[in-house]
Amino acid sequence: MMIGALALALPMEALAQKAEGGLVPIHIREQTRRNLPLVPAGSLSVDNFITRCTACGLCISKCPENVLRPSTSLASLLQPTMSFERGWCRPECTLCSEVCPTGAITRVTPEQKTAIRIGHAVWMKDFCLPYSEGTDCGNCARHCPGAAIKMVRAGDLEFTGKGPADPMIRVPLIDENRCIGCGACEHYCPSEPMAAIYIEGHPRQNEH
Amino acid sequence: MDRRDFLKTSLAAGSALALGACADGSRSHDGTLATRVHPKSGDRVSLLGFGNIDELDQPSFNQLVDYALEHGVNYFDTRPGQSEEATAAALLRHPREQYFIATRFPRQDGNQSLKEGQEMLDRSLSLFRTDHIDYLVLEELDSPEAFQARFLDNGLLKWLLEQRESGRIRNLGFSFHGPKEAFDGLMALHERWDFVQIQLNYLDWKHASLVASQPGLRLADAEYLYEELVRRDIPVIAMEPLLGGRLAQLPQGPAMRLKSRAPERSTASWAYRFCGSFPRVLTIVSGMPYLEQLQDDIQSLSDFRPLSEKELAFLEETARQILLFPIIPCTDCQYCMPCPYGLDIPGIFAHHNRCINEDNIPQDAMSPEYRKARRNYLVSYEREIPGRRQAGYCIGCGECAIHCPQGINIPVQMRKIDNYTEKLRKNV
CATH class of the missing domain: 3.20.20.100 (NADP-dependent oxidoreductase domain)
Known part of the structure; x- marks a missing residue:
């Protein structure tokens, strides 16, 4: 929240002396801590993935979006972990499943992949710009390849907790059923220091 | 003339000579x-x-x-x-x-x-x-x-x-x-x-x-x-x-x-x-x-x-x-900057315009030049505009557009460029 406030304070200050150009600093996002682990489509389940993966690193070297990287945790050292700070898992890309030699990631076609739910998006509303900065955003909905997110006016909704101050501002509604966990929303979320929408993994991958 | 003055004049003369020489070398006035x-x-x-x-x-x-x-x-x-x-x-x-x-x-x-x-x-x-x-x-x-x-x-x-x-x-x-x-x-x-x-x-x-x-x-x-x-x-x-x-x-x-x-x-x-x-x-x-x-x-x-x-x-x-080229009329005046969300607005436009000028805007996936042009566009985009400064992070707040003396609707252009790069990336 501190950094969020700072990011808000910076442009105001810059606008006061009006546009000397320049760039606001960007904070490199830390890897999201997920309650449930996330594994690539085709892995069938986390158990299958962990037992079969030999940490050869072929999938990591192939991943064009840098979604896969070697794990640093002791339990799964050097096995790939997934995260969306640098890119997101494109539905049409199946490179990791093509190179995996052990069946940790079984072969999937792009058509199959678009139906495999490796996780689902979770909304962290306190970080979401309509709440934290009172601005419209909608970056998650705009980038969702499965149209699983809709932006809806806050005034039309019934919140259990506190809603945004402005009833005309729009907030994301996630259709978990259509979400396959590709991570585009998490990747493109502008919220700092962490994404206001992120992917929770599915220990056993299921299909549409 | 004391030592300091001497140094000053001789340095000034030296740099004037050097400047004169480089002007003569390339293109004389x-x-x-x-x-x-x-x-x-x-x-x-x-x-x-x-x-x-x-x-x-x-x-x-x-x-x-x-x-x-x-x-x-x-x-x-x-x-x-x-x-x-x-x-x-x-x-x-x-x-x-x-x-x-x-x-x-x-x-x-x-x-x-x-x-x-x-x-x-x-x-x-x-x-x-x-x-x-x-x-x-x-x-x-x-x-x-x-x-x-x-x-x-x-x-x-x-x-x-x-x-x-x-x-x-x-x-x-x-x-x-x-x-x-x-x-x-x-x-x-x-x-x-x-x-x-x-x-x-x-x-x-x-x-x-x-x-x-x-x-x-x-x-x-x-x-x-x-x-x-x-x-x-x-x-x-x-x-x-x-x-x-x-x-x-x-x-x-x-x-x-x-x-x-x-x-x-x-x-x-x-x-x-x-x-x-x-x-x-x-x-x-x-x-x-x-x-x-x-x-x-x-x-x-x-x-x-x-x-x-x-x-x-x-x-x-x-x-x-x-004017037949669909250039975005950004003059790099920087009045729109800094973008509160970290985008490099003039940088994104400059890259896009350069690709138009150099004919690196692939349109038709069936054309023989498509793969090369696609690669040129994406590689130079990644190289010039680091991830978090790319068009995809525009939330459309419009802070920039009110300052643009050229009247560019920056959020709309950002969305176009984002959709376009997304289309290119999809066609692996």
């Missing part, structure tokens, strides 16, 4: 830089004016200023902020009578009070350690409403006119880039300006609305503004002669067309000679952060002859060809 005389004040102003440069280190700044002064440039345009400090520091090393100082009253969020305006002028005067500013530009005065709010309601104009009377401001004018009606409205409110600064180049001459490429925004052609100003006997200062560099980095077709008509001249030289061809243009201001540009531009306006009717027609035809 034939003749002298053209000048124009201000009809009222009698100022003899160089036809090339030294434009505002942001974010340049002081030694490089000094080098440019020294070179410009040495080759006849005597009009130095700047605006409050870091660039004014750097310009002052460089110019204070020369006698005050060698140069004219032009500085500005920038547009701000919220209108200035009379006191703030007075402080701004005092600050500029003390920065240049002088008792007069030669040219004061009321920046981006684009509508009668803005004029009313910024300078009439708060009594700032009245005060500025008094300052002109007392000689603290020698010439008072404004810069304009907007619709016809706005210009006429401004002129109806106040006509006694010593100059007006307009966007003048061979695209804006007849096609200002097309250049801005935003539907509904009907900008006045430079031709109209120029004629109106001539009719009122107000000298014109030309800004954006190169449209933010766009006329120096042309698509290959138009570039070769210009080259074949004058192989020994740069493409940019056409733009300068075009502006200079209008007799009521007092000076052409352009930010030239690189020595080779400064050299070339001085060369373009040295031993100057206006373009002939034939050459003007040739340039008009070239302008029509250039």
Whole structure:
């Protein structure tokens, strides 16, 4: 929240002396801590993935979006972990499943992949710009390849907790059923220091 | 002469020699830089004016200023902020009578009070350690409403006119880039300006609305503004002669067309000679952060002859060809920056425009050039604009668009570029 406030304070200050150009600093996002682990489509389940993966690193070297990287945790050292700070898992890309030699990631076609739910998006509303900065955003909905997110006016909704101050501002509604966990929303979320929408993994991958 | 003086003079002589040598080595300056005389004040102003440069280190700044002064440039345009400090520091090393100082009253969020305006002028005067500013530009005065709010309601104009009377401001004018009606409205409110600064180049001459490429925004052609100003006997200062560099980095077709008509001249030289061809243009201001540009531009306006009717027609035809390319009319003025969400807006536009110029905008996935063009586009995009500064992170807050003097709808353009790159990335 501190950094969020700072990011808000910076442009105001810059606008006061009006546009000397320049760039606001960007904070490199830390890897999201997920309650449930996330594994690539085709892995069938986390158990299958962990037992079969030999940490050869072929999938990591192939991943064009840098979604896969070697794990640093002791339990799964050097096995790939997934995260969306640098890119997101494109539905049409199946490179990791093509190179995996052990069946940790079984072969999937792009058509199959678009139906495999490796996780689902979770909304962290306190970080979401309509709440934290009172601005419209909608970056998650705009980038969702499965149209699983809709932006809806806050005034039309019934919140259990506190809603945004402005009833005309729009907030994301996630259709978990259509979400396959590709991570585009998490990747493109502008919220700092962490994404206001992120992917929770599915220990056993299921299909549409 | 003591030791320090000796060192100073010998170093100065050495650097002058070195500079002279490099000028001779590449392209020698034939003749002298053209000048124009201000009809009222009698100022003899160089036809090339030294434009505002942001974010340049002081030694490089000094080098440019020294070179410009040495080759006849005597009009130095700047605006409050870091660039004014750097310009002052460089110019204070020369006698005050060698140069004219032009500085500005920038547009701000919220209108200035009379006191703030007075402080701004005092600050500029003390920065240049002088008792007069030669040219004061009321920046981006684009509508009668803005004029009313910024300078009439708060009594700032009245005060500025008094300052002109007392000689603290020698010439008072404004810069304009907007619709016809706005210009006429401004002129109806106040006509006694010593100059007006307009966007003048061979695209804006007849096609200002097309250049801005935003539907509904009907900008006045430079031709109209120029004629109106001539009719009122107000000298014109030309800004954006190169449209933010766009006329120096042309698509290959138009570039070769210009080259074949004058192989020994740069493409940019056409733009300068075009502006200079209008007799009521007092000076052409352009930010030239690189020595080779400064050299070339001085060369373009040295031993100057206006373009002939034939050459003007040739340039008009070239302008029509250039406008066929769907360039985003960003001039890299940086007024939109910084973006609160970290985007590099001018960088994204510059990359996109360059890809258009170099024909690296793949459209048809079936065409044989598609894969190469796609790769070129994506690789250069990633290299020039780091992830978090790319178009995909635009949330459409619109903070930038209100500052854009070209009227670019930045959020819409960002969305287009994002959708386009997304389409390219998808077709692995």
